Amino acid sequence: MPRTAEKVRTLVAEDPAMEDALESLLESEGETIEWRDVKGDLTSGQWGRLIEKGILEEAGDGFRLADPDAVREGLEGEGASGVSSSSDVDLPDDEETSWSKWDKGAALVAVGMFAGYSWAPARNAVGNVMDVFLGPLDSLLPFYLVIMVLAVITGLYSTLLQANLMNMEKMGAYQERMKDIQERQKQAKEQGNEEELERIREEQMEAMGDQLGMFKEQFRPMVWIMVLTIPVFLWMYWKLLAGHITTEEMTMVFPLVGEATLTAGIIGPVQAWIVWYFLCSMGFSQVIRKGLNIQTTPS
Known part of the structure; x- marks a missing residue:
């Protein structure tokens, strides 16, 4: 769930229009969704990105939200319109x-x-x-x-x-954290957020x-x-x-x-x-x- 929420925040930060697209999909929670049902609410590019990120999963002849609660968390949580400031990945002790x-x-x-x-x-x-x-x-x-x-x-x-x-x-958790840091670093660079980049660099040092x-x-x-x-x-x-x-x-x-x-x-x-x-x-x-x-x- 934390990983899906992080993906939602990243997508919304990259494309603010994705927030409206996800909210329209949440209205069909529990139902099988086909492209023709929602093409008026989101673009084909947004539809493809949601499938690529695993937020939409196959369900019979159509698709459905893999984790609606995580999508809501990503939309409602702090940082939905910016860079998340810390990793959501749980690491082993x-x-x-x-x-x-x-x-x-x-x-x-x-x-x-x-x-x-x-x-x-x-x-x-x-x-x-x-x-x-x-x-x-x-x-x-x-x-x-x-x-x-x-x-x-x-x-x-x-x-x-x-x-x-x-x-x-454990191996998956370590790899997930490093991937999460890399994604947030890329996002911060695109937004020119030097303060966030500095925080991520410090986190990278800690992640050694x-x-x-x-x-x-x-x-x-x-x-x-x-x-x-x-x-x-x-x-x-x-x-x-x-x-x-x-x-x-x-x-x-x-x-x-x-x-x-x-x-x-x-x-x-x-x-x-x-x-x-x-x-x-x-x-x-x-x-x-x-x-x-x-x-x-x-x-």
Whole structure:
């Protein structure tokens, strides 16, 4: 409701005639409205703007006001003929966006495991432990198929972790506030309201904390994804680096490249097996999101 009221205030500020147009639509509250019924009260441009902003929504063969009460609030509230002076978007408390001790612990573990890429003892330790679980899979399939299977598995749990650990409402609230500030800033510039522009700049500085909140929300599932994925990646690296892959399994045909060994650099210094893993992971992750109807970004 606050968001619709803000949209109404913005539209009226841009086009004062929109106030009369909205009042005429309010007279038909609860009824299905068609363009031919109201074309004498508002222009086709105003009609299109109301649909574009979501103030009018489809209802059968016509349209109706999505939220009549919010439209009234926007018309009656202060600032209907000028720039609204503050954001109507409710933001989550800082306490709600803080990481738990488990999140922080997982972040430390993930950072520690990165040492395995450059420190052989750590890489060998992780590789030997993971080989207990992944060794049977390697004995059944060629190594390029092992990489593909692991890419599917990591893509599946990555998608599930993002969907369950990232609060879409909070992300949406942060994005909504930034959009609200940008709209009010544009409106103030058009009206030449320097005093309001200064207030909005101060609000933008205060809103820098929102960027930190968004980063924390986005990075929280990434920490857990890394905790589970780094050992898998280290195992593949260990298998290739230590020569545990047979010569026959070291070669495969890559799209657009042709035949190449898994350790050959095909995109600059990036080795072929890494490129193959990420291609499989990104592709199957999209299929999993669509198949399970999982949303990993705020609507």
